[in-house]
Amino acid sequence: MKLWRLVLLLGAVAAGLVAQGLGGLPQEKAEEIEELITQEMSRQKIPMVTAAVAVNGELRWSSGYGYADIENSVPAKAATVHRLGSISKPLTAVAALQLWEAGRLDLDAPVQKYVPEFPEKQAPVTARLLLCHQGGIRHYQNLDEVGSTRHYSALVPTLQIFAKDPLVAEPGAKYSYSTYGYNLLGAVVERAAGMRFMDYLQQALLRPAGMTATRDDSTFAVIPNRARGYARTESGELRNCDLADTSNKIPGGGMVSTAADLVRFALAVRNGKLLKRDTVDMMFTAQRTRTGQPTPYGLGWMIQELDKSKLVLHGGGQQGTSTLFAMLPKEGIAVALLCNLERAEPGPMLHGVLRVLKQ
Secondary structure (H helix, E strand, O other): OOHHHHHHHHHHHHHHHHOEOOOOOOHHHHHHHHHHHHHHHHHHOOOEEEEEEEEOOEEEEEEEEEEEEOOOOEEOOOOOEEEOHHHHHHHHHHHHHHHHHOOOOOOOOEHHHOOOOOOOOOOOOEHHHHHOOOOOOOOOOOHHHHOOOOOOOOOHHHHHHOOOOOOOOOOOOOOOOOHHHHHHHHHHHHHHHOOOHHHHHHHHHHHHHOOOOOEEOOOOOOOOOEOOOEEEOOOOOEEEOOOOOHHHOHHHHOEEEOHHHHHHHHHHHHOOOOOOHHHHHHHOOOOEOOOOOEOOEOOOOEEEEEOOEEEEEEEEEEOOEEEEEEEEOOOOEEEEEEEOEOOOOOHHHHHHHHHHHHO
């Protein structure tokens, strides 16, 4: 029997032992969701998926399927901690908007007001433009950057990776997705808050939202329940993913969490624990360039529709991870799906689960 088939077979047995009821879903919906997830795991040969859902504005169910660590036969569970990749960006966006609400961060001031170490460009780069990926900051330039193993002990030094490079577009003129833009935004947050970036997140966002498992993806820290990450060779064989130290991009792609914590975050945003209602509406509005061109992005979130309902979401992908996280704000429905296989496609699972929950 091939390894991936054995993993799914044993993981399906283990899944019944690791679900967390949390007030529960109707049995038929839970079974339908489980079938959707396990079918996609089998089709895509994904070693592990952890999932959590909210209905009517409450976290109702969380579970794990497959194996978080194949080498040591560790089953996935609801508490499995996983790399988020770019799902880190909505957390950074909420932090920036909290400081704006408090009058401590001017979204439309040049970033040098807060981070004078960052050189001036041909036109002002602002926090608002960074939030919606219109700041003109470049994305990764090469594979060495994507797979960096250099460790950074502070956020501002990571700006040197791209600080001297020209902008890819004039600020406000074009939507250009950039994880490094969110590094710069994180540095702005840090300076406006007057404390280290992760310390501010812990105090103002993670603790109020009840997110006890969310933190930076430290290479050196012992993080309980952390999943291993996997990749596939060109021939389809499973292997351990490449090494990466994500301390070079914590605000844009360097955090870890659980599926349940992500749903708690979505609900805290929706229920006004973290931001005012008007600010949430602004954050969930797709932005336009200065010439009026529509973009798919709000302030930290992708903006789409599902069956005529507003859908806000974000995905992530890096070494050993593929993640997707979405909310239907009006309906109070939220879903988080974390896979420990890079280049997996959680989209079919997400849309299937959302439709089950809307029934």
